[in-house]
Each structure stands twice: as structure tokens, then as C-alpha cells.
Amino acid sequence: MKKEETKAFRDNWIRFVYNLQDEICTALEAEDGGAQFKTDNWERAKGRGGGGVSRIMENGAVFEKAGVNVSVVYGRLTDKMKKVLNIGLSSGEGSWFACGISLVLHTQNPFVPAVHANWRYFELHDEAGNVIDRWFGGGADLTPYYLFEEDVVHFHTMFKDAIDPFGTELYPLYKKQCDEYFSNTHRDNEMRGLGGVFYDHLKVSNEEEATRLFAFQEANGNAFLKAYLPIVQRRKNMPHTTENKTWQEIRRGRYVEFNLLHDRGTIFGIKTKGRTESILMSLPPTVKFVYDYHPEPGSEEDKLLQACKHPKEWV
Amino acid sequence: MKKEETKAFRDNWIRFVYNLQDEICTALEAEDGGAQFKTDNWERAKGRGGGGVSRIMENGAVFEKAGVNVSVVYGRLTDKMKKVLNIGLSSGEGSWFACGISLVLHTQNPFVPAVHANWRYFELHDEAGNVIDRWFGGGADLTPYYLFEEDVVHFHTMFKDAIDPFGTELYPLYKKQCDEYFSNTHRDNEMRGLGGVFYDHLKVSNEEEATRLFAFQEANGNAFLKAYLPIVQRRKNMPHTTENKTWQEIRRGRYVEFNLLHDRGTIFGIKTKGRTESILMSLPPTVKFVYDYHPEPGSEEDKLLQACKHPKEWV
Numbered sequence: 001m002k003k004e005e006t007k008a009f010r011d012n013w014i015r016f017v018y019n020l021q022d023e024i025c026t027a028l029e030a031e032d033g034g035a036q037f038k039t040d041n042w043e044r045a046k047g048r049g050g051g052g053v054s055r056i057m058e059n060g061a062v063f064e065k066a067g068v069n070v071s072v073v074y075g076r077l078t079d080k081m082k083k084v085l086n087i088g089l090s091s092g093e094g095s096w097f098a099c100g101i102s103l104v105l106h107t108q109n110p111f112v113p114a115v116h117a118n119w120r121y122f123e124l125h126d127e128a129g130n131v132i133d134r135w136f137g138g139g140a141d142l143t144p145y146y147l148f149e150e151d152v153v154h155f156h157t158m159f160k161d162a163i164d165p166f167g168t169e170l171y172p173l174y175k176k177q178c179d180e181y182f183s184n185t186h187r188d189n190e191m192r193g194l195g196g197v198f199y200d201h202l203k204v205s206n207e208e209e210a211t212r213l214f215a216f217q218e219a220n221g222n223a224f225l226k227a228y229l230p231i232v233q234r235r236k237n238m239p240h241t242t243e244n245k246t247w248q249e250i251r252r253g254r255y256v257e258f259n260l261l262h263d264r265g266t267i268f269g270i271k272t273k274g275r276t277e278s279i280l281m282s283l284p285p286t287v288k289f290v291y292d293y294h295p296e297p298g299s300e301e302d303k304l305l306q307a308c309k310h311p312k313e314w315v
Numbered sequence: 316m317k318k319e320e321t322k323a324f325r326d327n328w329i330r331f332v333y334n335l336q337d338e339i340c341t342a343l344e345a346e347d348g349g350a351q352f353k354t355d356n357w358e359r360a361k362g363r364g365g366g367g368v369s370r371i372m373e374n375g376a377v378f379e380k381a382g383v384n385v386s387v388v389y390g391r392l393t394d395k396m397k398k399v400l401n402i403g404l405s406s407g408e409g410s411w412f413a414c415g416i417s418l419v420l421h422t423q424n425p426f427v428p429a430v431h432a433n434w435r436y437f438e439l440h441d442e443a444g445n446v447i448d449r450w451f452g453g454g455a456d457l458t459p460y461y462l463f464e465e466d467v468v469h470f471h472t473m474f475k476d477a478i479d480p481f482g483t484e485l486y487p488l489y490k491k492q493c494d495e496y497f498s499n500t501h502r503d504n505e506m507r508g509l510g511g512v513f514y515d516h517l518k519v520s521n522e523e524e525a526t527r528l529f530a531f532q533e534a535n536g537n538a539f540l541k542a543y544l545p546i547v548q549r550r551k552n553m554p555h556t557t558e559n560k561t562w563q564e565i566r567r568g569r570y571v572e573f574n575l576l577h578d579r580g581t582i583f584g585i586k587t588k589g590r591t592e593s594i595l596m597s598l599p600p601t602v603k604f605v606y607d608y609h610p611e612p613g614s615e616e617d618k619l620l621q622a623c624k625h626p627k628e629w630v
Contacts, residue, residue, distance in 0.1 A: 186585045288601055
């Protein structure tokens, strides 16, 4: 497929992610009622194409640290890049294009879960600039510090509802992939949170698929606020103790471990010389690393931990 | 070289690291005056050989989190292990043996530097159990949060003095390797601290070298307390503000980034299914990740940062 023919599609996707960024930031600011997002426009270092817009809120009333980032980046398909993308192209360099929105929200109140979501689009081009492969990826996952089953059920249900029109076999598959992906393999596969949905390499093989998968991405992106904000509203004013906050900070340590040791997005960003501050905005504002910490069996903290160790069907 | 012939050497090294662990923990407890080390004996999971002794102190008067670990581990030289060790053995599985002491000390007072040291010994065996390669590695590095030049000079001088009898060309080389190794490549090579010495693959090619390199390791190990304790004594009672502590916690974020993204020891441990709690004892007790934080130019915080960005000769 000629490069020019996918330009309109690419541009539509770029427009969609920037609009979604605006919509989500506006809603989060309203929900917070205190802090506002700071906007950083950035460009990649010389010789590398593209840039992005990072929007960051810190020390809000509700959100202790929130990042909602868009990046639109491209470059030559070097051997290193092929390795990072796990692509076995036989000859020639070609080029790649990637555009996505990525958000991570860390909250003040330990009863409000942290949340992460990402929706992305990739293209690979041959040396002549023709599109030889293109695909979507994405997902959203919830990281509670205390287990309120109704919150987890609500979050999963909203994404199931968004995905079901595209095939009822998809939510169970993407839910399972999410459990498997956000797993600290060095801690006996303990999950960093209670999942959601995760998918990658949804191949755009023809124009019909392009339309269908774009709509699928839109459905997921548009489900985010409906999935997350009601949970925030239910929990944000719940009184909590120093011990609750400490537990949140200990669990945030697992979040850091996952992101820096295992997360493909983070490692992709770091290896492709992405903007470090935008990539690492995902790291929680305050964290505690306590040696060999185990919550008391049967405690509320332990209930959450057990849920992270034993994935279950929430919907 | 027959496996049995190196047994006495291995045993001597194991004895040395356990003695050094005792000596260092005793001295640190005395310096702390408050908390004591907790001892965890551990064994590797079934099917994997060896184990170790982790000694951890938390919430001391001086040391907020301190770990002094010994591990004595061995196993079959699988393809995965060859990849981790970066070994290109042509055929056969063989086996490997590793024994080392590793310590990381994080302090309450932000004017007292954190410190890390590690001294290790490796053997590779062919399928018949003969030693086909063996080497030492190690080093020590200082991570201050404020720049007291006399502290950094003292630390470097003590290791230079320990190393010089083995060749005056070595300290400058190992100092440079340390600067290069403990570098956050994703942050324009900003160092996590102000260095020390780092060396690896000091090949034990014959018995004379075995004796000489063992003595070299001893000289380094024995230099540690002399290099570090005087700095602790000078700084531990200095009054400090919340802002000083916050800066320490922000810099500790860089420590976490280095250890989880770049540190070969951490990644080796995680990939070889080492004991997670012992490996990750290196992570600081409290950490802050602030988006795009820059200290005020010319401030004390900035002076430290500039020193981390621009390595210099301290001795």
C-alpha cells in the first residue's frame, strides 16, 4: 500500500488521540477541582523524527500525579529498532511510524485506584515508503490498593461493553492477556493490579479492517472516563489513615518494579531514545520499598494482595 | 583445571565473604547505635543450587535501610545463562558457580551518602566439571545527595590506596569504569552518584594470579569501612530540612531507575531466578518521582547534580 494512501488514516488517528487527550484532561481537572494540567510540547532530538505533547498534573486534590501524553514519532527502521520491535525484516532499512496516547493516574487517596491506559497505532514502511504492515494496540488496567469488588467489576464491565460489539470472544481474551502482561514475573507472577484489557498487533490488513479497528480503538478510548471516574467519585472522600497511605506506597513499589523491569512500552521508549520525562511520568509520586513485607493474613491489605496473586473473572 | 583443585580456593573465598559480612554488619550496628541486622538464611528454589545469607537493617538511627548480602549459587550452564553471562561456549552445557557479597546502605540523613559495594567470584565448568574459566569482579561507589568534596576525595583515596600496591595504573582505570558503569544512559549519562571503583572479568589464569587477585579482592573489601565510616561520622548529626530530605528522595529515584533499567547485577539476579527480596534490598526505603524536576541553578542541589553530570578526578 502506497504511503500517501494511508496518510489520511494516520491523520485521523492523530486527530483522535489529541481530541481524546483534551477530553480526558478536561474531565480530570473538573474531577480534581484543584490542580491543572501543565502542557509540555516536545520534539525528539536531532536526527529523530516527531515529538509529542505531555500533559502533567501534580499535587492535585484528587490526583497526586497524573500524566496524559500523546506522541507522534517516526524514524528509520534500523537493526536496533527491528530488535526492539521484534521484527525479522530480511533486507533494507525502511521506516516506522508510531502514534499513541498513554495515561497514568496516581491518586492521593489510597482507596482510589491508580489507572493506566494506552491506545497506539504503528506502521512499517519499506525503503520506497510503501506501508508493509500496520497495527493497533492498547488497553487499560486498574491498580487498586484496597479491594472494592464493585469498582473492579464496574471497570471491567465498561470495557467489556465497549468491546463486545466487535466480537464477544474479545473481552475474555484481552482480559486474560492483561492479567498475563501486567505481571511481575520476578514475584511469582503477582499482578501489579487487577487488570482490565490488553491487546497488541491488531493487524490492519485492508480498508475494511482499518475502519473497523479504528472504531474499536475509539470505543475503548471513549470508555475510559466512564470506566474510571465513577470509581474516583465513590472513593475520593473516604477517610484514610497513615497506614493506608503506607500500604499504597509499598504497592506503588511493585508498580515501579513492573514498569522498569518488564513494561515493553517503557523499555521501547527508553531504547528508542524517547523523551525520558514523558516515559517516566508513569512512576508514582511517592514510593516505599520495604524489605520482605507481608501484610497480615486476612487483613484488607492481604485481600488486595491475594486478588493480585489469583486472577479471577470479574464480569 | 580439575574442579577439585579449585575447591580449596572457592572455600577460602566463601569464608572471606562471610567474615567480611560479619565484620561490616558489626561495625554498622555499632555506628547506628539503634537498630540491629535481621538475618535471613535462604536457599534457591528446587532444582537450583545454593543459597545465601541476607542481613537487613531498617529504620535505624543512622541507616534507614541497609542490606549486606552473601550469596553462594551454582547451576547448569543453560543457553539462557550463557546469554545472561554473555558467554559464547560452542557446545555442551557445563555449569557455573558464583559467590559474592553485595551491600547497599541508605541513610536517614540526606547529608550522609548512600553507598554500594560488591565483590564476587565466578567459575565456569565444562561438562566433565573441569574449570574452564574463573574470574573476580567488584567495586564500591558512593552516592551523595549533597557535595562535600572532602568526603568524595576520602572515599576515592581509600580505594586508590588499597589498589595501588597491585599496580598504579589500576585505580584510574577502575575509577573510569565506575563512572561509565553507574550511568543513567537514558538521562544523558548522568551518574547515579560520584563513583568509586568498578572492575569485572579479572581473569584467574594460573595459581599465581589466583593468589594475587584474591589478595586484591581482600584489599578492596577491607578498605570499605575505612572509606565509608568516617564520612558517616562527619555527617550523621548534621541538621537538615524537609527540603533536604525531599531532594534525597528525588535523587533516590535515579538510583531506582539505574538499578532496575541498567544494573547488570540486578538483571542477572532477576533473570537467574535469584531471591527477589535479596536482590531488591538495594531499592531505597522512600523515593519520590517528580516530573521534570530541576534544582535551582547554583543551589547546593544543583552542585551535586552537576558533579554527577561531569565526572572528574577526585584524587
